[in-house]
Amino acid sequence: MKTKMKLVATAAMLLAGGAVCAQSKVTLSGFVDLNLEYLKDSGKSGSVKRISSGGLNNSRFNISGIEDLGGSNRAYFTIEPMFGADTGEMSAQFRQSFLGLRGDWGDVTMGRQFTPSFWVAGYADPNWASAYSMVNAMQFFYASYRVDNALQYRTPSFGGLTGRLMYSFGKEDSSKAGRFMSAAAEYRSGPLFVGFAAEKAYQRDVFNKTEMRSARDNYLSATYRFGSVEPTFVYHTYDGYYAYPPYVGFTSKGWDAQFGMRWNVTDRTRVHASYVHRKDNKNADIGTADGLTLGVTHGLSKRTDVYFLASHVKNKKDVAIAYPVTWTASPSAGQSPTGVAVGIRHAF
Numbered sequence: 001m002k003t004k005m006k007l008v009a010t011a012a013m014l015l016a017g018g019a020v021c022a023q024s025k026v027t028l029s030g031f032v033d034l035n036l037e038y039l040k041d042s043g044k045s046g047s048v049k050r051i052s053s054g055g056l057n058n059s060r061f062n063i064s065g066i067e068d069l070g071g072s073n074r075a076y077f078t079i080e081p082m083f084g085a086d087t088g089e090m091s092a093q094f095r096q097s098f099l100g101l102r103g104d105w106g107d108v109t110m111g112r113q114f115t116p117s118f119w120v121a122g123y124a125d126p127n128w129a130s131a132y133s134m135v136n137a138m139q140f141f142y143a144s145y146r147v148d149n150a151l152q153y154r155t156p157s158f159g160g161l162t163g164r165l166m167y168s169f170g171k172e173d174s175s176k177a178g179r180f181m182s183a184a185a186e187y188r189s190g191p192l193f194v195g196f197a198a199e200k201a202y203q204r205d206v207f208n209k210t211e212m213r214s215a216r217d218n219y220l221s222a223t224y225r226f227g228s229v230e231p232t233f234v235y236h237t238y239d240g241y242y243a244y245p246p247y248v249g250f251t252s253k254g255w256d257a258q259f260g261m262r263w264n265v266t267d268r269t270r271v272h273a274s275y276v277h278r279k280d281n282k283n284a285d286i287g288t289a290d291g292l293t294l295g296v297t298h299g300l301s302k303r304t305d306v307y308f309l310a311s312h313v314k315n316k317k318d319v320a321i322a323y324p325v326t327w328t329a330s331p332s333a334g335q336s337p338t339g340v341a342v343g344i345r346h347a348f
């Protein structure tokens with residue numbers, strides 16, 4: 001009898017352990033993305049022919065996990081190391097690294113993560129902030145779409161309406177350097193999406209470390225799906241100081257607008273297009289410009305895609321800092337860059 005009871009107890013413990021394991025899950029996924037690329041008027045060397053990593057997506061690992069805490073509550077995390085698939089070199093900083101809690105009350109996350117404006121404007125970007133995205137290259141031009149040391153809260157959905165609040169503690173050195181604040185609202189109903197985000201960022205002057213500068217950005221975006229075609233729109237205003245230490249720092253003010261389209265031609269073939277007009281009020285360090293990107297993606301399987309991308313930016317003012325077609329190549333003053341890429345992306 002004792003032996004039988006021991007067996008029953010052991011079986012119960014194993015079942016209980018199995019149930020706990022079933023409530024926890026860690027996954028490894030990611031992308032390897034490589035392309036043959038031609039760039040014209042993109043720097044001192046003029047034209048560039050190369051193999052590049054990351055046409056549609058950064059080549060990266062995604063290590064994520066989730067644990068059921070009971071009562072609809074869950075703990076989860078995401079870590080995303082990036083690498084250059086063309087060289088095998090790891091990037092110095094992770095794409096994201098955050099930990100969070102989620103429940104019927106919403107979710108809260110801490111760490112390096114995307115800003116609310118990225119989710120608002122990024123959703124209306126036909127190529128979702130990829131290498132040849134005009135939203136990335138012109139509208140987010142030196143504005144933040146990922147920040148460190150950030151605390152973010154997302155509300156549950158109320159009739160399709162969701163809110164986001166973010167606060168970044170910045171450099172944590174008793175100054176405002178790196179501090180970031182943002183609030184956003186998103187509305188989704190059937191084929192309609194509308195979003196708005198407002199943010200303020202602080203950073204030190206690149207050329208005068210004793211001076212603290214700030215910038216304000218506002219984003220309004222909308223999409224509406226008509227069958228297999230979805231027009232997209234993003235309107236952005238900017239005012240303040242923007243920098244990429246220790247190389248670039250400038251003060252400017254203006255607005256820009258993006259008109260785009262994504263079209264699912266078939267269940268495997270997708271076409272996207274995006275046009276951005278940027279109107280700078282000062283035309284000093286940065287200037288007024290127009291940008292256009294076109295892309296075609298075809299799925300060879302559920303995990304493997306081939307693609308074609310082409311972009312051109314017409315920088316209308318001979319200013320010090322020109323808008324690029326891709327952030328991996330910076331055009332010189334007065335250049336209007338063009339880029340073409342043919343590549344393959346594999347998801348794992």
